Amino acid sequence: MSLRALRSLKAIAHHGSFARAGEAVGLTQSAISLQVRGLEEEFGVQLFDRSRRLPVLTEAGRIVLARAEEVLALYDRIPEALSDERSLSGRLKVGAIQTALSGPMPGALADLRRAHPRLRVHVGAGMSVELAARVANGELDAAVTTEPVRPHPPDLVWTELYADRFWLIAPPGLGRADVATLLADMPFIRFDARAWAGRMIARELRRLGLKVREEMVLDSQEVILRMVERGLGVAVLPLPDAVLAEANLTCLPFGDPQMRRRVVLLERQDRPSRRLCLALAEAIRASMAAQSAPAASRTQNGRRAQGTRRPSKMG
Structure with missing residues (x-):
């Protein structure tokens, strides 16, 4: 028996399938199946009802899962105990x-x-x-x-x-341009909506009724800053004060009131x-x-x- 096999068993129970459990713990579906089979052979019981489309724990499986969670919790507390x-x-x-x-x-x-x-x-x-x-x-x-x-x-x-404030960032030297004008006139570099901050930006743009001309979708704030510095468009980002102080950019508060994350x-x-x-x-x-x-x-x-x-x- 290995701790990794016990973590895989816990992941199957949590995610509801061998495939999703494999994604969660970084293993293939076949590797997860081998680990479950190894546990079943070691304990001499069947852990899942395989007659169903999705894996369902048997009574023995529920007992093993409960003990596995106890073992993992004890193991994870060893560094603290030391x-x-x-x-x-x-x-x-x-x-x-x-x-x-x-x-x-x-x-x-x-x-x-x-x-x-x-x-x-x-x-x-x-x-x-x-x-x-x-x-x-x-x-x-x-x-x-x-x-x-x-x-x-x-x-x-x-x-x-800590908290960061959201800013519309644009190339330097744009004077008194406002947020709506910059978003309407310049290409928009979107912070990937797979990121939680990206979702917040997308929601606020919709709420304010601001239209953008999207030309790039990127998941790195550092790369987005460089693109804007080169004059390739405008973007909305959450920026720490330290980055804001060093940025050679036009920075305008974004949101009404200004958004924070x-x-x-x-x-x-x-x-x-x-x-x-x-x-x-x-x-x-x-x-x-x-x-x-x-x-x-x-x-x-x-x-x-x-x-x-x-x-x-x-x-």
Whole structure:
């Protein structure tokens, strides 16, 4: 018996099919079937009623699933149990959206390493939707994402870390142009609606009745910023203050009132690595505060020097 086979059994029960369970845990459908067959041979019972189109747990299957969940919960709590009061230890598997990785995450991880040298944090990148699914199926302990937008995996909880404001960004030097005019006159570079922030932007455009001439759909904020800097169009993005202060762009508030997105730390409801995640959340907040203070000062100084005016209405 392997922990991976038990996680696969849990994924089948959660997702309702071998194929969807395989997608959730990163295995093929045939590999999932082999793992289930191995468990059945080991325990000498049939776990699923195979006479039906979709897999349904037998009574023995429900017993094994319940015990499997207990075993996995105990295993996932081992790193926390090894921690002492002064220093955290163990391993934390975390995913993060690109803006967090290029923003507060490096500083937060450096602070964590200094404070807790026995804690190992493994970090991967992804879009919010993908990362939420990986947290839900136990592949990740936690993820730094946009606040979930329905539909999202069930049994997730989140803690707010910081918030970004949404801006219409356009090439520099456009003076007093307003949001509606820029969207009507210039090509629109859309932030992929598969991302939760992309869905928020699409909804607000519809609500405000703003028409766009879409020419690109991209899933990287960094790439979108570069495209706009080269004069290839306009876009709407959630931007941290640190990025806004450095951007050589025309930036106008987007939304009425200006939209904000919360960036959160996603965990499963059982929170097996709660102490480690709390330490990570505190480090991210501290790193974001350290970045935001000088960025806000630079932004205010730049506005005074340039005498720019940011429209308060959507035009």
